Amino acid sequence: MIVCGDDGLAHRLAAELRGVYGEQVTLVVPPSVRRVRQPVVGRARAASAALLDRFSAAVNRTGAGGAEPAANEQVVEAAEVTEAVLTEVGADRAAALALVYDDDETNIRAALTARRLNPRLRLVLRLYNRRLGQHIEELLDQTAAVASGTGPGTAGLDASTTVLSDADTAAPALAATALVGTSKVVQTEGLVLRAVERQPPRPGEVADPGLCTLALLSATSNDPAGADGSEGSGEQGPQLLPDEAAVASATGRGTVVLEQVSYSGPSLPSGRGGVPPFASLFSRRLRWSLAGLVGCVLALAVALMFVTGEHPLYATYVTLLDLFGINDPAFHKSTGRQVLQLLSGLVGLLLLPVLLAAVLEALGTFRSASALRKPPRGLGGHVVLLGLGKIGTRVLTRLRELHIPVVCVESDPEARGMATARRLRVPVVLGDVTQEGVLEAAKIHRAHALLALTSADTTNLEAALYARSVRPDLRVVLRLYDDDFATAVYRTLRAAHPFALTRSRSVSHLAAPAFAGAMMGRQILGAIPVERRVLLFAEVEVAGHPQLEGRTVGQAFRAGAWRVLALNTAPPEGRRGEGESPEEEGAPASGLVWDLPPTYVLGAGDRVVLAATRRGLAELLGRRRRERAGA
Numbered sequence: 081m082i083v084c085g086d087d088g089l090a091h092r093l094a095a096e097l098r099g100v101y102g103e104q105v106t107l108v109v110p111p112s113v114r115r116v117r118q119p120v121v122g123r124a125r126a127a128s129a130a131l132l133d134r135f136s137a138a139v140n141r142t143g144a145g146g147a148e149p150a151a152n153e154q155v156v157e158a159a160e161v162t163e164a165v166l167t168e169v170g171a172d173r174a175a176a177l178a179l180v181y182d183d184d185e186t187n188i189r190a191a192l193t194a195r196r197l198n199p200r201l202r203l204v205l206r207l208y209n210r211r212l213g214q215h216i217e218e219l220l221d222q223t224a225a226v227a228s229g230t231g232p233g234t235a236g237l238d239a240s241t242t243v244l245s246d247a248d249t250a251a252p253a254l255a256a257t258a259l260v261g262t263s264k265v266v267q268t269e270g271l272v273l274r275a276v277e278r279q280p281p282r283p284g285e286v287a288d289p290g291l292c293t294l295a296l297l298s299a300t301s302n303d304p305a306g307a308d309g310s311e312g313s314g315e316q317g318p319q320l321l322p323d324e325a326a327v328a329s330a331t332g333r334g335t336v337v338l339e340q341v342s343y344s345g346p347s348l349p350s351g352r353g354g355v356p357p358f359a360s361l362f363s364r365r366l367r368w369s370l371a372g373l374v375g376c377v378l379a380l381a382v383a384l385m386f387v388t389g390e391h392p393l394y395a396t397y398v399t400l401l402d403l404f405g406i407n408d409p410a411f412h413k414s415t416g417r418q419v420l421q422l423l424s425g426l427v428g429l430l431l432l433p434v435l436l437a438a439v440l441e442a443l444g445t446f447r448s449a450s451a452l453r454k455p456p457r458g459l460g461g462h463v464v465l466l467g468l469g470k471i472g473t474r475v476l477t478r479l480r481e482l483h484i485p486v487v488c489v490e491s492d493p494e495a496r497g498m499a500t501a502r503r504l505r506v507p508v509v510l511g512d513v514t515q516e517g518v519l520e521a522a523k524i525h526r527a528h529a530l531l532a533l534t535s536a537d538t539t540n541l542e543a544a545l546y547a548r549s550v551r552p553d554l555r556v557v558l559r560l561y562d563d564d565f566a567t568a569v570y571r572t573l574r575a576a577h578p579f580a581l582t583r584s585r586s587v588s589h590l591a592a593p594a595f596a597g598a599m600m601g602r603q604i605l606g607a608i609p610v611e612r613r614v615l616l617f618a619e620v621e622v623a624g625h626p627q628l629e630g631r632t633v634g635q636a637f638r639a640g641a642w643r644v645l646a647l648n649t650a651p652p653e654g655r656r657g658e659g660e661s662p663e664e665e666g667a668p669a670s671g672l673v674w675d676l677p678p679t680y681v682l683g684a685g686d687r688v689v690l691a692a693t694r695r696g697l698a699e700l701l702g703r704r705r706r707e708r709a710g711a
Contacts, residue, residue, distance in 0.1 A: 081097050081104065081175060081177075082166075082169055082174050082178070083105060083107050083108065084108040084181065084190065085178070086110050086181050087180075088586070088588040089180045089246055089588040089592060089595070090107065090109060090178075091107070091588075092586075092589060093588075093595050094153060095592075096593060096596040096694070097599065100694045100695055100698050105153045105154070106154045107156070109158075111159060161179070161189075161193070162193070163197065166193060166194055171194050171201060172198045174198070174201060175202060176201065176202040178204040178205075178595060178599055179194075179206065180204075180246075184207045184212070188207070191203055191205055192220075195220050195223050195241075199224045202241075202601060203240075204241075204242045204595055206244060207245060210243075213243030213245070214243070217241045217242070217243050220241040224241075244594055246588070247470040247473070247587075249594045251474035251477070254531065254533065254587075254590070255475050255478040255482070255531075275294055275336050275338055276337060277334055278337060280332050292338050292643070292645070293322060293336070293338075294337060294691060295320045295321065295335065295610045296322050296335055297610070297611065298317045298333075317613070320610060320613060321615075321638075321639060321641065321643050321693065321696075322639060322640070323639040336610055336615075363441060366434070369437075370434060370438065373434060377396075377400070380399045380403075380420055380423060380427065381396040383420055384417070399424055402420070402428070403428040403431065404428055453505055453508065454509075455509065455523050456507070459487070459507075459523050460527075462486060463479060463484055463487070463528055463529050463530075464486075464487050464488075464489065464519070464522045464531065464547075465488045465489070465533065466489045466490075466531065466532045466534055466539075467532070468490045468498060468508075471559060472488070472534075473496055473497030475531060475533060476488065476501065477504075486506050486507075487506070487508075487527075488506055488508045488509070488522075489513050489519070489522050490508060490510060491512045491513070509521045509522045513534070513542075514539060514546075519543065519547060524547050525550055528555065529555035530543070530544065532544055532556070533559045537560050537561050540560065541558065541560075544556045548580070552579075552580060553577070553579055555580065555581040557585060558583070559587060560585070560586055561586065566585065566586050569582075569584045590609065593614050597618060597697060600698070605619060613693075614694065615692075616693070617689065617692075618689070618692060619648060619689050621687055622683065622685070622688060623685065628644070628688070629683070630681065632678060632679050633678050633679070633680050634678035638696065641700070642690050642691065642693070642697065643690060644676065644688050645689050645690055645691055646672045646689040647680075647686060648687040648688065648689060649672075649673055650672075
């Protein structure tokens with residue numbers, strides 16, 4: 081396996097391939113003078129020191145260069161991935177190549193070169209542009225098919241091309257982490273999986289198992305000083321894919337259950353089209369002024385009807401003529417009629433400035449419909465999202481798909497996600513989050529959660545600490561680059577604020593399992609974090625897997641490793657691409673059958689959707705076993 085990259089995702093992906101799948105990995109990184117600091121993949125030391133001591137220890141370990149390369153890893157430094165570099169690292173005989181640079185153009189250029197060197201090479205690309213990624217997939221797969229002589233559209237699995245985005249992979253997990261009690265969501269190809277955390281039942285109650293139990297939460301998840309649910313927590317940590325006996329014997333532990341597996345996709349807010357609702361055309365004060373004037377006109381019409389005895393419609397007509405000053409003076413009329421005419425003229429004078437203000441406000445509303453919105457005065461229970469870069473933009477889209485109110489904070493008016501915020505009519509506060517008053521403008525004191533997703537760890541940490549000083553019970557989710565740093569922040573904030581939810585997430589930690597699974601030839605649909613572990617959802621061909629083929633659904637279940645969830649009956653050419661929604665014209669149905677009986681026998685032609693741990697997916701793939709047998 082060859083991994084080429086210039087940030088933490090490359091190191092995390094290489095560690096995933098080595099540690100989980102046991103693969104021989106060649107890591108291509110920029111020279112030391114240009115390389116970003118390598119994240120430490122292992123756990124932080126379990127010491128209960130002060131916050132500054134923990135942060136300093138994490139940074140010092142990282143700055144020292146981290147651990148030495150493993151025995152099955154080779155590190156090559158290269159400024160660019162040229163044909164000579166790919167030849168040197170053995171791309172012509174490699175099984176898979178991952179190009180995870182932060183620049184889309186760099187990855188595409190290297191992919192075209194690699195496909196020319198080895199048509200049978202499995203390629204995994206990191207691209208943010210989803211539409212371009214679909215075209216690149218088709219182009220590279222067609223190139224491989226023509227070079228191998230099999231014809232377009234018939235390239236084998238070993239020559240497949242997979243385009244992934246770390247932003248798309250991590251966005252559902254980040255959005256779900258900020259919303260305790262709501263669903264954790266994985267969505268792709270029109271498929272939505274929802275998993276929810278449920279607290280342990282009270283004495284005498286029976287927990288709702290949902291459709292199936294995906295995991296048992298750690299036994300110390302409610303203890304601020306206890307284990308944080310990582311893979312080194314042992315029996316106290318979370319248990320993924322437990323069997324019925326383990327679920328029945330687990331007392332006092334929360335569960336993660338599958339609550340909904342069929343989904344049609346919520347529609348975006350009605351304001352998406354850019355036309356503001358009628359009520360928003362005028363301010364509240366102006367609406368009350370117009371209502372008052374209308375009431376005065378009606379009162380004058382009623383009074384005129386009683387004074388002159390005219391028909392109500394005629395009395396209203398005469399009142400309007402007096403109002404606009406186009407009626408004849410009431411010289412020889414009764415005193416009451418003359419007084420009403422004077423009052424109508426006075427109301428007409430008051431009406432002119434109100435009508436002018438209404439016209440100006442309506443024009444201003446239409447002109448600012450495409451501009452940034454400000455947080456409403458009475459807003460509360462929303463999510464404050466810091467940063468509208470690649471990750472923040474994807475998370476914002478996820479939150480709005482779930483109809484969750486969001487207020488964004490961004491310092492760059494030309495940021496990538498500003499156009500998305502305008503299109504979705506999401507309030508945005510422009511300013512540096514580290515400056516006083518910016519978070520207050522985002523209504524942080526009435527917010528439901530804070531999502532700090534800027535590219536600077538210190539900015540995210542500073543914003544989280546300041547928000548906690550305003551609201552100690554605020555739910556906080558931080559995007560942090562380094563895993564040890566994230567663990568230290570998580571433990572310290574959790575100990576300092578035991579009654580508030582704190583989560584620290586590394587995008588590379590969330591995205592690496594999907595990239596590694598794609599390099600192994602698996603269709604990874606998504607990943608759901610269970611505390612600090614990851615549960616993968618994959619689509620697998622049953623043929624060639626003795627653990628699945630010819631077995632019933634009940635027999636194919638392996639506790640702690642994998643579990644069959646659904647059968648995909650749609651033809652391969654009818655599956656949705658990434659980013660498509662069920663409402664798009666011509667998008668076929670997902671063809672997923674979720675209510676499979678335990679006695680259903682899996683055939684060689686079946687494709688199944690399963691939940692698996694990382695090691696379980698590696699065992700199901702069988703590469704490690706074949707390599708040991710060959711040795």
